[in-house]
Amino acid sequence: MKLQRPLVSVYTVPTDAPEADGTLSWESTTMVIAEVSAGDATGTGWTYGPPAVADFLRGQLASLVEGRDPLDIPATHDLMCRSVRNAGRPGVAAGAISALDIALWDLKARLLELPLARLLGVCREEVPVYGSGGFTTYHDTHLAAQVNGWVHGQHIPRVKIKIGEGWGRAVPRDLARVRAARHVIGDEAELYVDAHGAYTRKQAVRVGHALADHGVGWFEEPVSSDDLTGLRLVRDALVCDVTAGAYGYDLPYFARMIAAGAVDCLQIDATRCGGITEFLRAAALAQAHGLEVSTHCAPHAHAAAAASVPNIRHMEWFHDHVRIEDMFFDGALDPTGGSVRPLGGVGHGLTLLADEVTQYRVG
Numbered sequence: 001m002k003l004q005r006p007l008v009s010v011y012t013v014p015t016d017a018p019e020a021d022g023t024l025s026w027e028s029t030t031m032v033i034a035e036v037s038a039g040d041a042t043g044t045g046w047t048y049g050p051p052a053v054a055d056f057l058r059g060q061l062a063s064l065v066e067g068r069d070p071l072d073i074p075a076t077h078d079l080m081c082r083s084v085r086n087a088g089r090p091g092v093a094a095g096a097i098s099a100l101d102i103a104l105w106d107l108k109a110r111l112l113e114l115p116l117a118r119l120l121g122v123c124r125e126e127v128p129v130y131g132s133g134g135f136t137t138y139h140d141t142h143l144a145a146q147v148n149g150w151v152h153g154q155h156i157p158r159v160k161i162k163i164g165e166g167w168g169r170a171v172p173r174d175l176a177r178v179r180a181a182r183h184v185i186g187d188e189a190e191l192y193v194d195a196h197g198a199y200t201r202k203q204a205v206r207v208g209h210a211l212a213d214h215g216v217g218w219f220e221e222p223v224s225s226d227d228l229t230g231l232r233l234v235r236d237a238l239v240c241d242v243t244a245g246a247y248g249y250d251l252p253y254f255a256r257m258i259a260a261g262a263v264d265c266l267q268i269d270a271t272r273c274g275g276i277t278e279f280l281r282a283a284a285l286a287q288a289h290g291l292e293v294s295t296h297c298a299p300h301a302h303a304a305a306a307a308s309v310p311n312i313r314h315m316e317w318f319h320d321h322v323r324i325e326d327m328f329f330d331g332a333l334d335p336t337g338g339s340v341r342p343l344g345g346v347g348h349g350l351t352l353l354a355d356e357v358t359q360y361r362v363g
Contacts, residue, residue, distance in 0.1 A: 022164025101275020
């Protein structure tokens with residue numbers, strides 16, 4: 001039994017409202033889906049990125065995968081990584097590798113007729129999640145409705161909102177939105193913020209001290225994730241946890257971040273870093289240094305792997321991607337109560353509803 005040539009499709013879905021964080025704004029999200037088959041089984045993987053990811057996948061990686069043994073994922077993953085040496089791994093190439101790797105793991109579990117979490121080995125049957133959204137473009141009523149829905153509707157006891165509006169030029173509004181979110185969710189729920197690297201170093205420290213007054217325990221990317229010295233400076237100055245890692249495209253990235261003492265919790269995105277294969281390696285690296293990890297975005301791509309990782313803190317239940325994955329897949333998980341159980345069905349438990357989302361297909 002050999003792998004067939006992967007099929008690749010691209011979909012662009014408009015957001016349900018204008019969205020922005022501290023350093024970027026957008027009105028749609030593009031998803032690149034890879035499907036790879038062997039025998040009668042098909043595995044599905046995906047990433048979020050530009051259509052160029054699909055072009056790269058078709059042009060550079062598809063022929064490498066075709067004809068290989070579907071059970072030998074480490075060998076195929078290594079071949080893909082070595083093949084992009086001259087093209088450069090970060091960005092488009094990493095997204096393409098990630099989508100294919102996730103599809104390969106889904107396929108292997110389906111061939112063996114196992115849930116992917118069982119194939120990887122379960123460490124926990126339930127994985128905590130946190131609600132994530134709170135975009136800087138939301139007016140106060142919209143923000144209140146979203147965080148209230150997570151905490152009091154779905155009983156998710158932890159939420160995250162965006163701050164750093166306008167590259168850190170609207171700190172009073174940032175803090176007002178934090179106060180408003182805290183007022184809605186009450187004192188028992190955990191409140192997190194994400195600045196997407198919008199602040200300068202000392203500015204982030206000043207903001208962090210103000211955030212402490214509202215019980216914020218998670219300060220994501222207070223400065224650029226490329227500024228490891230700055231992350232360490234902010235981390236040493238604040239009580240709350242400082243986190244980053246979402247833009248890690250390979251294992252050495254995470255090694256540098258850990259070695260710099262830059263974070264209290266390492267974020268890993270399997271749809272960027274190289275799929276489930278590299279996600280598990282990064283999580284093990286973090287555990288060796290006494291760090292917990294948290295998944296970034298794309299919750300259904302992470303759930304099975306997160307259940308197998310002993311040092312997982314939680315998964316990001318990101319509004320955009322949850323909305324898309326609920327639309328695109330049968331078998332989407334339910335976070336009610338604050339956790340998900342990724343143990344149903346075979347593979348990652350999701351079935352692509354291609355006929356129901358054709359209006360979003362591009363190219």
